[in-house]
Amino acid sequence: MSTGVRQSGSAFELAPYAADSSLGKGRRYVEPAVVGRSDYQRDRDRIIHSTAFRRLEYKTQVFINTEGDLYRTRLTHSLEVAQIARSVARRLCLNEDLIEAVSLAHDLGHTPFGHAGQDALNECMKPFGGFEHNVQSLRVVDELEERYAAFDGLNLCFETRESILKHCSAENANNLGEVAQRFLDKKRPLLEAQVANLADQIAYNNHDMDDGLRSGLITLEQACTVPLFKQYFEEVQRTYPGVTDRRSIHETVRRLMNFLIVDLLEETQRRLQQHKPDSMGAVRECPPLAAFSEQMHEMNIQLKRFLHKELYKHQAVLRTTYKAQKVVRELFEVFMHDVRLLPQQHTAKAERAQARAVADYIAGMTDRFAIREHQRLFGFNEW
Ligand code: MG
Numbered sequence: 001m002s003t004g005v006r007q008s009g010s011a012f013e014l015a016p017y018a019a020d021s022s023l024g025k026g027r028r029y030v031e032p033a034v035v036g037r038s039d040y041q042r043d044r045d046r047i048i049h050s051t052a053f054r055r056l057e058y059k060t061q062v063f064i065n066t067e068g069d070l071y072r073t074r075l076t077h078s079l080e081v082a083q084i085a086r087s088v089a090r091r092l093c094l095n096e097d098l099i100e101a102v103s104l105a106h107d108l109g110h111t112p113f114g115h116a117g118q119d120a121l122n123e124c125m126k127p128f129g130g131f132e133h134n135v136q137s138l139r140v141v142d143e144l145e146e147r148y149a150a151f152d153g154l155n156l157c158f159e160t161r162e163s164i165l166k167h168c169s170a171e172n173a174n175n176l177g178e179v180a181q182r183f184l185d186k187k188r189p190l191l192e193a194q195v196a197n198l199a200d201q202i203a204y205n206n207h208d209m210d211d212g213l214r215s216g217l218i219t220l221e222q223a224c225t226v227p228l229f230k231q232y233f234e235e236v237q238r239t240y241p242g243v244t245d246r247r248s249i250h251e252t253v254r255r256l257m258n259f260l261i262v263d264l265l266e267e268t269q270r271r272l273q274q275h276k277p278d279s280m281g282a283v284r285e286c287p288p289l290a291a292f293s294e295q296m297h298e299m300n301i302q303l304k305r306f307l308h309k310e311l312y313k314h315q316a317v318l319r320t321t322y323k324a325q326k327v328v329r330e331l332f333e334v335f336m337h338d339v340r341l342l343p344q345q346h347t348a349k350a351e352r353a354q355a356r357a358v359a360d361y362i363a364g365m366t367d368r369f370a371i372r373e374h375q376r377l378f379g380f381n382e383w
Helices: 039-048 051-058 074-092 096-105 114-128 133-144 158-164 170-185 191-215 227-239 245-275 280-285 294-312 315-337 344-352 354-364 367-378
Strands: none
Touching (some): 051 367, 074 191, 074 245, 096 158, 096 191, 114 315, 114 354, 133 158, 133 170, 133 354, 158 170, 158 191, 191 294, 227 245, 245 294, 315 367
């Protein structure tokens, strides 16, 4: 069995517990294999070429797309997640193609305006089964992308689809069938999905801190109340006395990120040695294998709490949240009031299931499209 550590960066070797596309459950619609690309490579390529992927460029991570050009968007967030996930995957001899596909697709279902938009849409959709961005990501790749002549969606492999679905209520799991069966059986996802999930957390905790400091909504003094940040910030000051704030923020954040990634690697290797899963199926039966150490888990929670209090609930962010939610709510109300107000390509779907078609339309919007559409419907200067 592999030691779980790739010694050289060049050889492409899969550990026995890695996802192997030749052992996968295949696609919903059978397609001929292509020469020279694995199934998961093909999935990643389809995701990159999808419309939903391009829209991520104009969707909020924390800061609304119009607030500044240098803040993370859903697109740059997804690329950072893929970078972290791929480097961890390489060290653990996991399937890099699958983990890249999952990382790039994980936020495809996000509404405009980030979590503010998702919360507002979920509230509107309560009587109609709710709205959850993670389930919506699967819906995008399974149904909403309209690119292929023979089927709706991207017709991705089972393992990619299953790994995109990070959370799921029992009710949704019952409706979704086999792809959500693990939630009903209380089994683990593949290791690639577990790592991608933690790479997501490493990415957003660090880049939100970075963006928060850049925006001035968080000060360096405040950031230094997080012990982990303080430790690395002081190390940077000692090593490079007199360095500018901008450089010391980056030097601190990159150390912080590296510390989290190394901890994730070491704890995951420790668990792999303890449980010795010998196949991708065996991973599902084990306790969670990709994890931070207990100590790091605690420190990570401190970082999250800090960001929640000082950034996500900052007055300036709350004021934008309020406006964003109003846009989403009013768009929902107007299209529920009269389905004929939807663009024509959505009306046929809306006649079958109005609320879901309206939610799909709104969820697909970029921040600026939602603002413009709201202006067109409610702004008197548009007359
Ligand atoms: Mg994410």
